[in-house]
Amino acid sequence: MDVHVTGSTVRGTARAPPSKSYTHRALLAAGYSDGATVRSPLVSADTRATARAVTAFGGAVRPSPEPGAPAPESRAADPEPLDGSARVPDDAEALAVDGFGGRPAVPDDVIDCANSGTTMRLVTAAAALADGATVLTGDGSLRSRPQGPLLTALGDLGVRAESTRGNGRAPLVIAGPLAGGEVAIPGDVSSQYVTALLMAGAVTDEGIEVELTTELKSAPYVDITLELLGDFGVEATPVGEDGAPLDGAAGAAGFVVEGGQSYAPAGGSYAVPGDFSSISYLVAAGAIAAEPGEAVRIEGARPSAQGDAAIVDIAERMGADIDWDRDEGVIAVRRSDLSGVAVDVGDTPDLLPTIAALGAVADGDTRITNCEHVRYKETDRVAAMAEELEAMGAETTEEPDALTIHGSESDLRGATVDGRADHRIVMALAVAALAAEGTTTIRGGEHVDVSFPGFFDAMADLGMAVEREGATE
Numbered sequence: 001m002d003v004h005v006t007g008s009t010v011r012g013t014a015r016a017p018p019s020k021s022y023t024h025r026a027l028l029a030a031g032y033s034d035g036a037t038v039r040s041p042l043v044s045a046d047t048r049a050t051a052r053a054v055t056a057f058g059g060a061v062r063p064s065p066e067p068g069a070p071a072p073e074s075r076a077a078d079p080e081p082l083d084g085s086a087r088v089p090d091d092a093e094a095l096a097v098d099g100f101g102g103r104p105a106v107p108d109d110v111i112d113c114a115n116s117g118t119t120m121r122l123v124t125a126a127a128a129l130a131d132g133a134t135v136l137t138g139d140g141s142l143r144s145r146p147q148g149p150l151l152t153a154l155g156d157l158g159v160r161a162e163s164t165r166g167n168g169r170a171p172l173v174i175a176g177p178l179a180g181g182e183v184a185i186p187g188d189v190s191s192q193y194v195t196a197l198l199m200a201g202a203v204t205d206e207g208i209e210v211e212l213t214t215e216l217k218s219a220p221y222v223d224i225t226l227e228l229l230g231d232f233g234v235e236a237t238p239v240g241e242d243g244a245p246l247d248g249a250a251g252a253a254g255f256v257v258e259g260g261q262s263y264a265p266a267g268g269s270y271a272v273p274g275d276f277s278s279i280s281y282l283v284a285a286g287a288i289a290a291e292p293g294e295a296v297r298i299e300g301a302r303p304s305a306q307g308d309a310a311i312v313d314i315a316e317r318m319g320a321d322i323d324w325d326r327d328e329g330v331i332a333v334r335r336s337d338l339s340g341v342a343v344d345v346g347d348t349p350d351l352l353p354t355i356a357a358l359g360a361v362a363d364g365d366t367r368i369t370n371c372e373h374v375r376y377k378e379t380d381r382v383a384a385m386a387e388e389l390e391a392m393g394a395e396t397t398e399e400p401d402a403l404t405i406h407g408s409e410s411d412l413r414g415a416t417v418d419g420r421a422d423h424r425i426v427m428a429l430a431v432a433a434l435a436a437e438g439t440t441t442i443r444g445g446e447h448v449d450v451s452f453p454g455f456f457d458a459m460a461d462l463g464m465a466v467e468r469e470g471a472t473e
């Protein structure tokens, strides 16, 4: 779908969608349990893939009315499993998950992880628990992303874990059962390998000790995992070089999870917080294009373990006029003159496209460093942002692990740009287009469904001049 965005101003209130990272983990944790309700979940293309996996392992995921709320008749009468069916509303208040109690069944069919790296990594380790083979695949992007370190780690733990093409990429064949043990894995390719081993390790007989052979990137995502595991009554511990427990994943030399644990959230349900990666586009839109004297207000922005909450500090350092009421969970952003800053995205890879868009509008250089791992996402996001912003008139310099946007030499104008079939590239380019002269056409606008299905509706409500070709509402 082509989306045409014309330079415009924005104002008003938007609600943050629920967190994709927490929803994936909550659905799988509920799968590992004897059953639980996931409240305010993100229902998107990626989280549907995790729901499909839970179903394939013998669980079930269905829309559920919020406890106490009157049940809409259609849903109560005929609850539809969350298996990709269009009938599951994107704004389901809750999902009722029948778990597989820590013992995944051998799936009847291949598991399609679609575009979702989180699904593929977390489900690979879950599949290792089954006493038989699971086959995992995904779309062309996912089949190009690195799975080798996780396959090697599972192989070292006695599981058959293979890439069918022998290149460390999906399709994957995993055959357990996994008993647990000690394993070493690099930390600088994807933190999702650690999350996967910890979530599965808790229900093994022996538990798992993970030793990191290289420094952990994206560490806050492991903190999200540790927080969610705690909420499901499961303990996992980051440890330092000396084996002593640490408070969080940053700087950890490894992780320990005891086996024989049970997943069960307090009160049988778990509530997903708002998504700060999605919030980043709303913050950037306000900072770049809020109507003079007006603000963009973002609701659903309560603090959690998400590293991407750093977008508030980054926008503030660039000069944005921004208030975050943490108790109310509301961010208000007004437009102001922005200046370039240096940002290390080692902990916050998903912010790179947003920061690059902000940098294209700011005065001076915005230098984004420590971003080599951002090349292993749905697309190589370092190259994608450099090339697509250049097409819009920005000046950029790309290095292997850095991207500099020369804001003062950039003069954004409408162009036809390729969203690279990557939700974050599409959303970041749409935000940059707010400040461009004329109209920008973004190819592949439908890919926002991966993490923020209502993105263009939310932006249109804020005042973005946007037209979607072939949109079906």
Ligand SMILES: O=C(O)C1=C[C@@H](OP(=O)(O)O)[C@@H](O)[C@H](O)C1
Residues within 6 Å of the ligand: 020, 021, 022, 118, 189, 190, 191, 192, 195, 217, 218, 221, 349, 350, 373
């Ligand atoms: O665990 C997660 O939920 C995620 C971890 C990060 O990936 P890496 O750990 O591969 O950097 C992040 O980029 C991704 O969007 C979500």
Ligand SMILES: C=C(OP(=O)(O)O)C(=O)O
Residues within 6 Å of the ligand: 020, 046, 115, 116, 117, 118, 119, 350, 377, 378, 424, 451
């Ligand atoms: C990289 C992302 O997700 P995943 O790794 O789950 O595909 C993302 O949402 O930006």
